[in-house]
Amino acid sequence: MNEVKMINHFSVSSLFVEIMFNEVILACGTAFYYCCDGTIYLVSNWHNFSGRHPETKKPLHSQLAVPNKIKVYGHNLTDLSIPELHIYNLLDDENGCTWFEHPIFKSLIDVAVLPVPKSNLNTFDISSAINAIDPYGNSPVEVGDSLFVLGFPFGISGTYNFPIWKAASLASEPALDQENLPLLYIDTATRQGMSGSPVISYRRRTIMCGDGQRCWSKFHSTFVGVYSGRITPKDQLEAQLGKVWKAHCIEEIIKGASSPVFL
Structure with a gap:
C-alpha cells in the first residue's frame, strides 16, 4: 500500500x-x-x-x-x-x-x-x-511577526514542484503604508524567481484544555500579500528588505x- x-x-x-x-x-x-x-x-x-x-x-x-x-x-x-x-x-x-x-x-x-x-x-x-485556504481562522499580523514567502528561488523547488518556504519577519507597521502605497517591508534574503510569491503568516495557536492548562494546537493562517522583489542595497552589509503588496x-x-x- x-x-x-x-x-x-x-x-x-x-x-x-x-x-x-x-x-x-x-x-x-x-x-x-x-x-x-x-x-x-x-x-x-x-x-x-x-x-x-x-x-x-x-x-x-x-x-x-x-x-x-x-x-x-x-x-x-x-x-x-x-x-x-x-x-x-x-x-x-x-x-x-x-x-x-x-x-x-x-x-x-x-x-x-x-x-x-x-x-x-x-x-x-x-x-x-x-483565499480559499483558511481552515483555522485568520489572525492579524503585527510588526516583528514571523512570515513565510512561498516561492521558487533561482527556479529551485521542493519535490513535485512544491515551493520553498523562505522565512521572513514583518519589518514595517502593517497599519501603515510605505512609499505612499499599500506596501509592507519584510526582512528576508529572498532571491530571483520568488517574484509573485504569496506571503503568509502561519503560526501555532493556543487553546484552553479541559484542565485549564494551555497547549499548542493547529494553526492561525493569514494571507498577507504578494512579494515583488527587494529594495536593492548598496552593499551586502546593508539590511535586505523585501517588498510585499497588501492583500487587498x-x-x-x-x-x-x-x-x-x-x-
Missing part, C-alpha cells in the same frame, strides 16, 4: 511559472490562484506579466523581448505528484493585454491578475486558491478590470 503523504494547503497554492514569448522562456517566477465572485484569477507581479520594469516600462529581457504566454506548473487533482501544466495567453489576437493592473496606481503597484478561461476551471481544485490590492485590481496599454 502506498504511504499517504500530508501536504500543506499553502504548498499546493504557490505555483512555479515560466514567462514566455511563444516557446522561448524569458524568465521564471511564482504565481497563485485567487477566487472572487466565482471567477478564478492567476495572480503574480506586474513585471512578470508585462516583462517590463514597473517604473520605466522598459523591457527587462536582454533582447528586449516581452512575454505573450505564461506556463503554470500546477498539480493533478487526484495525485499531487503528477504535474498539471497550463498555458495562458497574456496577449490577445490584437496584442492587447488579457490581464489587469491596478485601476488607480497602475504599474506602481507591482501586482497583476489574469482571469482564467472558464474552459480550464475543471482542471484544478478551486480550494487551491489562496488583488480585489481592487479585479474590481477595476483595467488592462494596461503600451504604445
Whole structure:
C-alpha cells in the first residue's frame, strides 16, 4: 500500500511559472490562484506579466523581448505528484493585454491578475486558491511577526514542484503604508524567481484544555500579500528588505478590470 503523504494547503497554492514569448522562456517566477465572485484569477507581479520594469516600462529581457504566454506548473487533482501544466495567453489576437493592473496606481503597484478561461476551471481544485485556504481562522499580523514567502528561488523547488518556504519577519507597521502605497517591508534574503510569491503568516495557536492548562494546537493562517522583489542595497552589509503588496490590492485590481496599454 502506498504511504499517504500530508501536504500543506499553502504548498499546493504557490505555483512555479515560466514567462514566455511563444516557446522561448524569458524568465521564471511564482504565481497563485485567487477566487472572487466565482471567477478564478492567476495572480503574480506586474513585471512578470508585462516583462517590463514597473517604473520605466522598459523591457527587462536582454533582447528586449516581452512575454505573450505564461506556463503554470500546477498539480493533478487526484495525485499531487503528477504535474498539471497550463498555458495562458497574456496577449490577445490584437496584442492587447488579457490581464489587469491596478485601476488607480497602475504599474506602481507591482501586482497583476489574469482571469482564467472558464474552459480550464475543471482542471484544478478551486480550494487551491489562496483565499480559499483558511481552515483555522485568520489572525492579524503585527510588526516583528514571523512570515513565510512561498516561492521558487533561482527556479529551485521542493519535490513535485512544491515551493520553498523562505522565512521572513514583518519589518514595517502593517497599519501603515510605505512609499505612499499599500506596501509592507519584510526582512528576508529572498532571491530571483520568488517574484509573485504569496506571503503568509502561519503560526501555532493556543487553546484552553479541559484542565485549564494551555497547549499548542493547529494553526492561525493569514494571507498577507504578494512579494515583488527587494529594495536593492548598496552593499551586502546593508539590511535586505523585501517588498510585499497588501492583500487587498488583488480585489481592487479585479474590481477595476483595467488592462494596461503600451504604445
